[in-house]
Amino acid sequence: MNQKLDLEEKLKELGIRVTRQRLEILNLMAAQNTPLTAADIFDKLKKSNPKLRLSTVYRNLNKFVENNLVSKIEIKMDKKESYFELLQGNHHHHLICLKCGKIIPLKCPLKNYENKISDQTNYQIVEHRLKLYGLCPDCK
Amino acid sequence: MNQKLDLEEKLKELGIRVTRQRLEILNLMAAQNTPLTAADIFDKLKKSNPKLRLSTVYRNLNKFVENNLVSKIEIKMDKKESYFELLQGNHHHHLICLKCGKIIPLKCPLKNYENKISDQTNYQIVEHRLKLYGLCPDCK
DNA sequence: CTGCCTGCAAATAGTTTGCAAGTTA
């Protein structure tokens, strides 16, 4: 898997020290390829690294977010926990199953919409976030 | 102001007991006409009603949400607090200033989009949420 | 007068922080 090397390389480029914890977090996120909570990541990694702490996971995720390696998003309508997703170039949104929680990515339908709103409101638009909720084929 | 009467009427229709706390919360939300946090509401109301508790505000907001009188939304990108907004018939989204926090409503640009995604993914779409972030004319 | 609502206090969930010891460059 040369994605592992890419991720290590990416940290070096950004001047972020390469530690076991950071690589394990990033590799897990790359392998799962869906948004995960800090607790998800912690639960999976503590099996192979029992000394790992949830606070370390949070500290590193926050650092990745600051450096635009990862984005932090809300997924569940009724839970206030954050999800984290490895940024791999493509701006997209999410469709979330209300029953089983499955998440699928959606390409962005709002390319010109930002300009339109910018013109209408005189706001300078910086970003937008869209989520759809529904029932997946298995749950509906 | 006959909105006050409307709100009291609405509670009765829904079989929700009319209490001082409930009316004060709803009237404040109607008067402010922008999404508010439970703490915003509590801070404003405790001046005239010092015995009011934040837990009472939360309990009532949750009841209003269950009964579709109020919607619960996330507004701030980096804070995990919920905002609550009185539902007044019109489905809309929000444009939020990243600097001063001002919030303006946007009409929904996604009328057909849900159908399109439903066809593409075979999910049954239940709802969607869109937020734009930017800088308002005063802050940019 | 009965059941729902509130005040009050304490608990919970998610996340952050301070500090000393360990690790990276």
Added chain:
DNA sequence: TAACTTGCAAACTATTTGCAGGCAG
């Protein structure tokens, strides 16, 4: 070896809950 990172414990923020007395219907 200097600066950064981690483990660990404790704090913090937003929200919820249990219980006993109070109020609405």
